[in-house]
């Protein structure tokens with residue numbers, strides 16, 4: 433039995449004459465962190481938007497747990513266990529960290545009629561993500577690096593099976609990124625399928641078991657960190673931008 437939770441098959445997205453995503457097939461598996469990397473403008477966020485239903489593909493399909501969700505609304509995909517964070521933080525800045533989580537829990541419970549205790553779940557996730565010390569502070573008062581973790585914790589309140597993270601380490605200190613890497617590994621260890629878009633290549637190389645590389649919209653490589661690090665096409669794509677870690 434396959435442990436693939438999320439799959440794109442031949443996804444293409446065109447904006448007018450510009451092909452932002454070009455016939456891309458990738459897979460995200462349960463219990464692992466899968467990387468999605470590529471230079472600026474490679475099409476990573478557009479692919480995320482297509483997977484979550486914010487962007488309609490020109491062609492190709494998206495499967496969640498083997499079910500074709502290409503035409504499903506974003507909220508229906510969320511109910512099937514898909515959650516994401518955004519490159520530009522999308523939090524309630526004037527609410528406390530705790531209340532940001534509670535709001536997500538309330539909405540999820542209303543949408544799914546789940547019966548779990550939201551306060552207990554909030555406390556559990558604050559603890560798991562290392563946010564207990566800032567739980568009662570407004571999000572606007574905490575450093576960006578920790579606010580990124582709040583976004584992850586909030587996404588976890590919907591009890592996802594697949595979590596898409598769009599540049600979650602941006603704005604984090606080295607220490608925060610170290611802790612964040614540990615958190616990702618723990619979440620994957622509990623069975624979550626994580627897809628990580630990130631420019632911090634050392635982080636990607638450290639936590640991902642498999643990495644997909646986009647360049648100018650096309651998939652130029654898929655493989656283990658070791659294979660990706662030594663792939664001539666990947667090295668060529670990064671020359672002049674960043675070094676492959």
Ligand SMILES: Nc1ncnc2c1ncn2[C@@H]1O[C@H](COP(=O)(O)OP(=O)(O)OP(=O)(O)O)[C@@H](O)[C@H]1O
Nearest residue numbers: 447450451452470471472473474475476477478479
């Ligand atoms: N709504 C849109 N309309 C037109 N072009 C777009 C739109 N969204 C993205 N693009 C273009 O599609 C290409 C892919 O953009 P995208 O944001 O997906 O790349 P990315 O890999 O996420 O980049 P970054 O690492 O800088 O976030 C870029 O050339 C971008 O300018």
